[in-house]
Amino acid sequence: MSQQPDQQPGWRARLRHWLMQRARNDRANLRLFVTGAALFFGGLGILLYAEQRLLASLTQELIAAAGLLFAACGAVLATLGYLALSLLRILRFISDDD
Structure with a gap:
C-alpha cells in the first residue's frame, strides 16, 4: 500500500x-x-497525616481524598517517567533509524 506524498503519516508513524x-x-x-x-x-504523607492526626470528620475525609488524589497522580507520573527511562531507551537502542 503506497502512500501519497501529500498525505500525512499514519498514527503509528507519528x-x-x-x-x-x-x-x-x-x-x-x-x-x-x-x-x-x-x-x-x-500525597501519601497527607493521607497518613489525615488518618493519624485529625479527628474523624468531613474535613479529615476531604484532606484524605486530596492526599489520595495527589498520590494517584504522582504514581501515574512516576510510572510514565520510569517507563520512558527504561523501555524507551531499549527502543532507541534497537531502532534501525540511527
Whole structure:
C-alpha cells in the first residue's frame, strides 16, 4: 500500500516518532519520574497525616481524598517517567533509524 506524498503519516508513524523523541530526552524523563515520586510520597504523607492526626470528620475525609488524589497522580507520573527511562531507551537502542 503506497502512500501519497501529500498525505500525512499514519498514527503509528507519528506515535513512533513521538516515542523516539521522548527516548532521546533522558533529563526530562528523569524529571518526570522524580516529580511523580515526590508527588506520590507527598500525597501519601497527607493521607497518613489525615488518618493519624485529625479527628474523624468531613474535613479529615476531604484532606484524605486530596492526599489520595495527589498520590494517584504522582504514581501515574512516576510510572510514565520510569517507563520512558527504561523501555524507551531499549527502543532507541534497537531502532534501525540511527
